[in-house]
Amino acid sequence: MLFAEKPNGERTRCVLMKRLVNSKYIQIKNRGRKNWLKRTPPKICLYCARYDYEPLTIAPLGIGYIASYLVQQGIVSQEQICIVDTLDEAIEFKPDILGVSSVSQVIQDGRDFTKKCKEKTGCLTVLGGYHVTAVPQNLPEEFDIGVLSEGEITFAEIVNFFKLNKLTVTLGQIKGICYRKNGEIIINEPRGLIEDLDSLPLPYRHKEYSQEIPIFTSRGCQYRCIFCASKGFWMNRYRLRSADSVISEIVHLVNKYRTKRITINVLDDLWIANKKRFREIVEKLVALKIPDKTDFMGFCRSNVIYEEDIKLLKQLNYRCVRFGAETGSEVLLKRLKGDNISIADHQRVIDLCQKYKMPCRASFMFGVPGETMEDLEATITFLRKNKGKLEIGGFYFFNPIPGTEIWEEMKGNGMIPDTFKLENLTQLDFNKDIFSWDDILYFNEENVSLEEFRELIHKIKAEFIYDTFRKKAKLTVKKYLPKKFMTYVKRLISIKSRMSIG
Numbered sequence: 049m050l051f052a053e054k055p056n057g058e059r060t061r062c063v064l065m066k067r068l069v070n071s072k073y074i075q076i077k078n079r080g081r082k083n084w085l086k087r088t089p090p091k092i093c094l095y096c097a098r099y100d101y102e103p104l105t106i107a108p109l110g111i112g113y114i115a116s117y118l119v120q121q122g123i124v125s126q127e128q129i130c131i132v133d134t135l136d137e138a139i140e141f142k143p144d145i146l147g148v149s150s151v152s153q154v155i156q157d158g159r160d161f162t163k164k165c166k167e168k169t170g171c172l173t174v175l176g177g178y179h180v181t182a183v184p185q186n187l188p189e190e191f192d193i194g195v196l197s198e199g200e201i202t203f204a205e206i207v208n209f210f211k212l213n214k215l216t217v218t219l220g221q222i223k224g225i226c227y228r229k230n231g232e233i234i235i236n237e238p239r240g241l242i243e244d245l246d247s248l249p250l251p252y253r254h255k256e257y258s259q260e261i262p263i264f265t266s267r268g269c270q271y272r273c274i275f276c277a278s279k280g281f282w283m284n285r286y287r288l289r290s291a292d293s294v295i296s297e298i299v300h301l302v303n304k305y306r307t308k309r310i311t312i313n314v315l316d317d318l319w320i321a322n323k324k325r326f327r328e329i330v331e332k333l334v335a336l337k338i339p340d341k342t343d344f345m346g347f348c349r350s351n352v353i354y355e356e357d358i359k360l361l362k363q364l365n366y367r368c369v370r371f372g373a374e375t376g377s378e379v380l381l382k383r384l385k386g387d388n389i390s391i392a393d394h395q396r397v398i399d400l401c402q403k404y405k406m407p408c409r410a411s412f413m414f415g416v417p418g419e420t421m422e423d424l425e426a427t428i429t430f431l432r433k434n435k436g437k438l439e440i441g442g443f444y445f446f447n448p449i450p451g452t453e454i455w456e457e458m459k460g461n462g463m464i465p466d467t468f469k470l471e472n473l474t475q476l477d478f479n480k481d482i483f484s485w486d487d488i489l490y491f492n493e494e495n496v497s498l499e500e501f502r503e504l505i506h507k508i509k510a511e512f513i514y515d516t517f518r519k520k521a522k523l524t525v526k527k528y529l530p531k532k533f534m535t536y537v538k539r540l541i542s543i544k545s546r547m548s549i550g
């Protein structure tokens with residue numbers, strides 16, 4: 049069953065509504081209301097592209113914002129818009145417009161989905177999100193229009209012109225889109241960003257994927273990591289919602305799910321960067337006793353976390369401090385993330401987490417062009433030094449993605465040819481079973497041969513991943529098996545070993 053959530057927390061049964069709207073009963077009842085039928089706005093279906101082997105774990109907020117904005121502006125009613133997870137749901141909804149959200153790695157799924165939906169329903173197809181924003185000139189043929197960067201206002205304009213039957217003649221006027229005209233891709237002038245993020249409605253979270261409920265409290269990042277697409281996407285701007293707006297959304301979510309314990313997952317690039325707002329949010333949430341009812345998680349960057357921040361995170365019932373360490377090599381770290389961060393920052397965060405008994409999780413990146421054997425050794429040394437203090441968030445194989453500085457660098461030096469196929473980029477986390485060495489596109493042969501690299505990764509996996517796994521299993525057993533039972537098991541083991549010694 050599909051649900052759409054109104055900002056006030058009410059839910060509408062989209063599927064049920066859709067069935068009613070399509071049913072004979074409603075059509076007969078509506079016979080006398082021709083005007084209403086005529087004025088029916090277009091039906092809009094939204095989908096977030098994904099890996100076929102990995103379902104979404106949290107509600108996609110990008111299309112959630114698009115949906116709630118259209119309703120807030122009165123452009124469509126809540127029944128006319130639906131967020132779907134499968135092609136069948138989309139086809140059954142019979143949309144006039146299909147909006148797809150996609151990052152570069154999953155664009156093939158977005159294309160396949162759109163092709164089939166368009167064939168069955170003949171709908172207008174619109175692509176939004178990171179991929180099309182980074183490479184608008186490559187708007188895939190399945191899509192009629194691409195929406196670049198922030199999507200709310202631009203998509204609303206598209207829907208409005210569609211409603212008025214004027215879309216074809218007005219395409220040239222809509223800022224922030226790309227589209228195809230006589231076989232050529234036209235890219236219109238950019239649209240400015242929304243100044244007051246508080247003016248946006250709360251996003252629809254159409255269903256619960258897990259107990260993690262996502263929120264987005266700022267757009268953009270002040271930093272400039274060369275492998276990250278954020279700065280280009282948000283046009284080098286970092287905008288914040290006010291502390292009060294964030295608090296009221298959190299309170300609304302906690303009240304809505306009051307029967308169960310949820311985790312508020314703050315998805316921002318870096319939500320604690322503005323310390324004044326961060327402190328205000330924490331202090332007000334603590335005063336409202338929100339951390340008694342829920343816990344929190346979110347991303348950090350090691351150079352912005354100090355003792356003061358850990359204390360605030362602790363008060364917030366933060367599940368763990370997560371940051372992208374990327375490497376243990378000072379030289380490589382500065383190349384990847386800039387001069388304003390150092391390995392000492394990583395170490396400070398890990399040590400502070402130890403001091404305040406806060407779990408600490410970091411992810412690492414391997415195989416970036418220019419990484420030397422010394423860099424890899426430095427990462428191993430760093431991991432060894434922090435064994436037992438640090439959870440591994442991911443051991444990622446480096447993927448160049450459009451819209452990043454390193455992508456441009458690699459295009460410039462010929463490492464990424466024009467024929468490069470983005471669908472060859474896959475999720476490459478050495479931590480996961482789905483990783484296959486046959487799939488990888490390796491760009492650092494010049495410094496470390498693939499053979500050496502592979503050997504080293506096996507070593508790292510054996511030493512650090514399996515170790516973390518064992519530790520986790522031990523902790524789970526400890527937490528979930530009652531004390532008495534554990535004593536009984538221990539006693540049994542000791543009797544057995546005494547017997548075998550005898």
Ligand code: B12
Nearest residue numbers: 098109110147148149151152176177195198199277317475
């Ligand atoms: C939550 C999240 C996930 C979740 C859910 C995915 C999702 N798409 O919601 C999970 C954990 C599954 C995930 C997975 C991956 N993610 Co992710 N993820 C994020 C994260 C942290 C937040 C996304 C979000 O909710 N943003 C909030 C909303 C408001 O912004 P938005 O989605 O960009 O939407 C706005 C516009 O883009 C536009 N828009 C978006 N969609 C549409 C659709 C239409 C029709 C229109 C008109 C407009 C429009 O309008 C929206 C409102 O203005 C971002 C980082 C970030 N802070 O943004 C990374 C990020 C999007 N992820 C990224 C990556 C690389 C991945 C993975 C490929 C990782 C991997 N190696 O496997 C996978 C891909 C799988 C997938 N389905 O997306 C990159 C994308 C970079 C790129 N250029 O492609 C990001 C930007 C992180 C980064 N800084 O590098 N991710």
Ligand code: SF4
Nearest residue numbers: 269271272273276317
């Ligand atoms: S990786 Fe994180 S800190 Fe670096 S630019 Fe991207 S969002 Fe900002």
